[in-house]
Amino acid sequence: MKLVVCIKQVPASNDAKIDPETKRIIREGQKAIMNPFDTYALEEGVRLKEKYGGEVIALSMGLPKAEAVLREAISAGADRGILLSDRAFGGSDTWATSYALAKAIEKIGDVDLVICGKQAIDGDTAQVGPGIASHLDWMQATYVMAVDGIEADTVIVKRMHEDSYDVCELRLPAVLTVVKDINTPRVPTLKGRLAAQKSEIPVWKPEDIGADPDKLGLNGSPTRVVKTQPPEPRHIDTLRIEGAPRECARALVRELKRRGLV
Amino acid sequence: MRYHIENKIYHIEILPPKQDSENLERDLELFAEKYTRVMDSGYCACITDNAMGHLSFQGTEMIEELGLPVYPEQVMIHLNTFHTREDLDNILNYCIEKGIKYLLVVSGDGSERLPKLKPSDIGAPGIESVTSVELLQYISREYLGKFVLGVAFNPYEPEDHEFAKLKRKLAAGASFIITQPIIERNAVVDRLIAKYPDIPVIVEAWMSKKLHLLSDAVGYTIPENTGFDPIATLKLLHQAYPQNGFYLSLLGFKTQYDLIRDLWV
Numbered sequence: 001m002k003l004v005v006c007i008k009q010v011p012a013s014n015d016a017k018i019d020p021e022t023k024r025i026i027r028e029g030q031k032a033i034m035n036p037f038d039t040y041a042l043e044e045g046v047r048l049k050e051k052y053g054g055e056v057i058a059l060s061m062g063l064p065k066a067e068a069v070l071r072e073a074i075s076a077g078a079d080r081g082i083l084l085s086d087r088a089f090g091g092s093d094t095w096a097t098s099y100a101l102a103k104a105i106e107k108i109g110d111v112d113l114v115i116c117g118k119q120a121i122d123g124d125t126a127q128v129g130p131g132i133a134s135h136l137d138w139m140q141a142t143y144v145m146a147v148d149g150i151e152a153d154t155v156i157v158k159r160m161h162e163d164s165y166d167v168c169e170l171r172l173p174a175v176l177t178v179v180k181d182i183n184t185p186r187v188p189t190l191k192g193r194l195a196a197q198k199s200e201i202p203v204w205k206p207e208d209i210g211a212d213p214d215k216l217g218l219n220g221s222p223t224r225v226v227k228t229q230p231p232e233p234r235h236i237d238t239l240r241i242e243g244a245p246r247e248c249a250r251a252l253v254r255e256l257k258r259r260g261l262v
Numbered sequence: 263m264r265y266h267i268e269n270k271i272y273h274i275e276i277l278p279p280k281q282d283s284e285n286l287e288r289d290l291e292l293f294a295e296k297y298t299r300v301m302d303s304g305y306c307a308c309i310t311d312n313a314m315g316h317l318s319f320q321g322t323e324m325i326e327e328l329g330l331p332v333y334p335e336q337v338m339i340h341l342n343t344f345h346t347r348e349d350l351d352n353i354l355n356y357c358i359e360k361g362i363k364y365l366l367v368v369s370g371d372g373s374e375r376l377p378k379l380k381p382s383d384i385g386a387p388g389i390e391s392v393t394s395v396e397l398l399q400y401i402s403r404e405y406l407g408k409f410v411l412g413v414a415f416n417p418y419e420p421e422d423h424e425f426a427k428l429k430r431k432l433a434a435g436a437s438f439i440i441t442q443p444i445i446e447r448n449a450v451v452d453r454l455i456a457k458y459p460d461i462p463v464i465v466e467a468w469m470s471k472k473l474h475l476l477s478d479a480v481g482y483t484i485p486e487n488t489g490f491d492p493i494a495t496l497k498l499l500h501q502a503y504p505q506n507g508f509y510l511s512l513l514g515f516k517t518q519y520d521l522i523r524d525l526w527v
Contacts, residue, residue: 039375185375186346186377187281187376191326191327193319197286
């Protein structure tokens, strides 16, 4: 089967800076990592490939430096990577981004399953996976916590709720967005990392995927960001308990009771 | 391990490159240089396993990919509990294939990105989480007679607790002990040596000038500007522990390596 895993390069979590003019995240010059949720999507793709055979293609859209997360994906088991990178993609909101990714998936061709992380840690929208499904007119399941099996032309998944889950059967091709509970991502091997360094990462531009330029970038983005600001840092109330071990244990229990935690 | 002490074979810690290395080729070259130097000196290269929870490459894959030679008396692999069962067995089988027999078995620091062995993975039901004790039991049972297993001893932990833990580690198959780094004669290490006269104890000497990095290990803050002479300290430790082996952590290969040659007399 042919699996596409969508991967986003995001600023390392404490590094996000916002452009006051455009209200968008400044990506140039920022330390960047693979979106943590996408590592679970990638791992699931690789596990499905190992179980059912086929190919995993890592797909990303971003600045040229986003090539790094595709190499990371290859080192963790993807067979190849494709980067969508061009000025025309710049400023795309989730709708325009999912349009571009969907066009790339069409160009790849014969894709059975697209897997995305449930959301990116920079935008936190959780819209791109569903957007891809919408553009492709494919079935989708979000918040997937387990892929129970793939048979002929269907995939069976569990969708996570707060204290329960749905079991869903989807016709393939389909799009899944996954949560952290789905697996534990493998750590790339040295062999994989060395192979990834040698891999060719093709860069596709709008014309390569047959995208309508009016549907890309700021022009193709219906979202208008009115105001953006990083969240207030969390204040953690720390209490240091000192003294003899027995007294410390008593004080700890008292404090936990006072806070209604036990 | 007695052989190492009798033949004055230093245990030299080498850290494999980190997963997020920005210049992997350079870091691989550096690792290979250090490893080769340790081999050429007749010392024992001790390769860490995601030390301090930093994601790094495994010692075994470094040896494999770089084509480094293995002399059985000169390689020790650290092994912690942050592996899948499959990876653990792959590492152990590779060690057997290459003739690596010394393993330092530790619980490890772990990280969000690292899988943790589950009790059911290694046939240890009824416990909450796998520690070095269960890992030792697993290796001793499943790889009977294939390895010489060592364990860590922390003189900065509450003493009764640490000795009780050590007793369980020894019962689980450990046959040598490596201490946490010390910088002077340590009363708890003295008691350890006295308590287990038949078990080789390797004293870990801190070789970085940045003594404040030891703060976490010792459990109190060492100011950043604290002066420290690692070579002079190593000399003193040799005098204090003439019957023991030595494990050198964070040894400077450029500035210190040549200076240790004649210290162990």
